[in-house]
Amino acid sequence: MRIPIEQHTLDNGLRVILSEDRTTPVVAVNLWYHVGSANEREGRTGFAHLFEHMLFQGSANVGANEHFELVQRAGGTLNGSTWLDRTNYYETVPSHQLALALWLEADRMARLLPAMTQAKLDLQRDVVKNERRWSVDNQPYGTWWERLPALCHPPSHPYHHSLIGSMAHLEAASLDDVADFFATWYTPDNAVLTIAGDFDRDEALRLVHEYFGPIPRSARPPARPDFSLPALFESPAREVVADDVPLARAFVAMRIPPCGSAPWYAASLAAAVLGLRKGSRLFTALVRGARVATDANAWTFDLTKGADLLVVDATAAPGVDGDALEAAVHAELDRAIDEGITDAEVQRALALLETDFVASLQSAGDRADTLSRVATYFGDPELVNTQMDRYRAVTAADVTACLRRHAVRGNRRVLLYVPRAGDAAPDDAHEPATAGAAA
C-alpha cells in the first residue's frame, strides 16, 4: 500500500507535498505550523491555542469568520487544531475550489495582522474560556489531559504546562502577543503545506508559487526550547485527584523513546498488545476476567521530541476502589514483563494496525494530515510508505525487551481519579459476578 508523494521546497522555505488521487472530485489542503503550546513564553499558557482561534478572525482580504463562510459556501469542510508542538489548519473542498482554499491559507500566512483587533481578541478569549470549561472543567476526568503531561514532565520542560491554558494567562494575552507570535512562528519556513486528492499537478504548483511564494521567510529563526529528557522517569510518582466522578479511573504512564524513533515501534506494538481492542491483555484480564474494570486501553501519546509516553487507562467497575484498580493494572504490567509477549500477540496487534492504516488512507483530509505530520516531525513524508515495514520488523522479543526496560515499576507514573466523598457509587449498583470468569 503506497501513496504517491511529490515534494517541493519554495525559496522562502515552505515545504510543499502533493499526493494525487483522482478517483473522487475532492481535494484536501492541510497546513502544519511547527509551533504549539511548548513554544509559549512564560506566563502565556494557552496562547498558541488562542492564537489558532484568531486565525479564523480574518486577514487583510478576509473578514471575521469569512474564512469559514467562504469554505462552507464552496461546499468544503474546515477546522484547525492545536497540539503541544504543532498547530494545523485544514480544508477539504470540491476539487474545483482548490484555489480558494490555498488563497485563504496564504492570505492569513502573509497578511494576518491588519485584521487583528482588541475586540476580536477579547471575544475569542471568552470563547476559549468557555471551551476550557466545556472540555476540561465541566467534564468528568476532564482535567486528565493537563494533569498527565504535568505529572510526566519536569516543570521546566515545554510539555509540562497546560495546552488549553490557565484563565489568568488567557486574561493576560494581548495584541502585542498576537503580533509577536505571528512574526516568530507563522512563517513559510516553519510550515508544511500538503495538497492531497483530486488536482492538476502543474496548476496546483502554479497556485502555490503565486500565493505563497512572495511571503517572506522568518527574519530570524526562533529559538526552540530544549525537549531532551532521560530515557526513563527519574522516579515513580503518583497523584490522586478526588473529583466529581462516580467511578475511579487510573492513568498509568511510562516513559518510552520518542515517537518515530527506531525503538519506538516496539513500544507502539507493546501498547497495542496491552490495550488495543478486546483481544488485548488488559481487556482480557481486567474487564472480561477479573471484572475490576469496565474499560481498559493502552496507547502512545505520539510525542516526537525528547521522549514519548505509553499510557494505560482503566475505569473501575462499581464497587472497586481506586487502589484496587491501580493494583490490578500494575499486576498486569508486571505479568507482561515476567511472562514476556508471544508472537501471536504481536501478530494480532500488527494485523489491527495494518487495517487501521489502510482505513486511514481513505479520506483526502486524513491523508494530507498524515503527510504534513510526518514531514513536519521527521522531514521526509515518504516515511508514511515504509511505516508498516518498520512495524513488521519488530519481533516478540523486541516487544518483551521494550516492556522489560520501560514498563518497570520505577518508570510508571500514576494519575488516579477517585470519587469525592459522597460521589461514590452506591453499593447496590454493583451485583457481584454470578459465574467464574476466565482470565
Next chain:
Amino acid sequence: MTGTLEQQGDAVSALATRPMPPAPPRPAPGTPRPYHFPAVHRTMLANGVRLIVAPVTRLPLVTVLALVDAGATADPAGEEGVAQLTASLLTEGAGDLSGAALADRLESMGSALDAGADWDASVTRLTTLRGRLDEALALMATVLRAPRFPDDEFARLRDERLATLLQLRSEPRALASEALDRMVFDPRARYARPDGGSMRSVRALDRDAVVRFHAARYTPPATTIVIAGDVTPDGAVALVERHLGDWAGAPPPALVAPDTPSSAGRTVTLVARPGAAQAELRVGHAGPVRTTPDYFALLLGNAVLGGLFGSRLNLNLRERHGYTYGAHSGFDWRRFRAPFSMDAAVQSEVTAAAAREMLAEFEAIRTGDVRDDELSLARDYLDGVFPIRFETTRAIAGALATLATLGLPDDYHDSYRANVRAVTAADVRAAMAAHLDPARLAIVAVGDPALVHEQLASLGHAEVRTIDPAALTDGDDAA
C-alpha cells in the same frame, strides 16, 4: 470595535519585521467535476434477508453492516435496555467460540467487529481487508444467528450498563440530552427513557429476557446486510448467500409507537449539579417524522438556524456574545418523531441571557424569512459537501443503512442535491412555521442551582422544576 492593530505602537514594530507582500486577487472557482454516489445493487435472499452492495474498489477494504430491526424501540415494556444488551452480547460468544476466542480470531485477521443498538436498529459493523472478508463474514453470520449469551458475559455487560448509568450522572452533556427526552415526550413513551434502560429496568433483566428478545427479533426478514468496499455485486451476493442463505425465521412482532409527545406545554427543568463549571442548555420539543415532505426545507432551515458555523445561533451566542464554545440546533431523525433541539454549553452567569437569545432566534426563524445570503450559504454547503461525506467505506455503508432503516427511497442519494437546490425561502419559512412550536418548548439546564435557578425563573417561560441527576437514570416514576 476598538482600533486595529496597526494603530498600536508595539504591534507596528512587529509588523515591520514581517513585510506584507501584495495580495493576489481572490480566485474564482474552476469547473466542477461530476460526482456520483457509488452504484448500489439491491437484492433479497429467499429467506427475506435484504442485501445492499456498493462496490468501492479504491482500497482493498470492506465495511459490512448487519442491521436488524431490534433497536431500543423494540424493548418490551418493563424490559427497557434488553435491545442494547442483546446487541452488545452478540460478540461475546457465538457458535463454538467464547467471547475471548471470537475477539482473538477476528483481531488476528486485523478485523474489527462491533455490535450495538440505537433506537431504530441493532447494528453489527465489520471492517476488514478484502482478503479476509469470507472468513470474517462467516464469524459475523455466526454472531447474528447463534450467539451463546454466556452467563458470565451477560452478568458483566449488565453490570457495565449499570456502571454507564452511574457515569452518566456526572456527564453534563448526556444528562442534558436525557432530561430533554424526558420532558419532550409523554412520560410513558419509550423515547422518554434512556435507550439503554434505567437502573431499575436493567437490574430486572435476566439472561432469558435476552434469549427471548433475540429469538423474536433477530430473524432473516428483519435483517439487512450492507456491504461497501472492494467487492463485486455477484461476489457479495454469493458470500452472503453462503453464510446467511440457510437461516430461517419469521418477521418480528410489530413495534409499539414510542414517540407520544409530552402534553405538558412549556417547561423549565434544572438538573442540579452543585459546583458545575458551566451550564448545559437544551431547548426543544418533539419534531416531525423523517418521511415528512418538508424534510429538505427543514434541513436548510436548520442549517440557517444552527447547523453551520456561520448559523444564526453560533454567530449570536459564540461570535457576538462569547457565551459559549459553540451553539447548534438539529433534528434528530429516527423512524418515529424524534426531538428537535437547540444546544449550547454556556458560562453559568449568562444562562438566562443565552436562553433568551436561543428563544429569540427560534422565534425569528419561525416567523420571519431567511435572507438570500443565508439560504444560499446553507444550500451551497449542503450541495457542495455531498461528495466529501462519502469518502470512506464506513460512511457509504452508514448512509445506505440509514436509507434502509428509515424507509427512504432507493434514489435518495441520486436526487439529494437537486432536492437541496430546489428549496426556496418560502419553503423554509412554511416548514419552520409548521414544525416549530413555542407553546411546546422545553428548556433544560444542567448546572449549579445556586448560580442558575434564579436566572431560569427570570425567563418567565414556565415554573422551574429542579431534579436530581439520579432521577434520569434510576427509572423510578418520581421524575
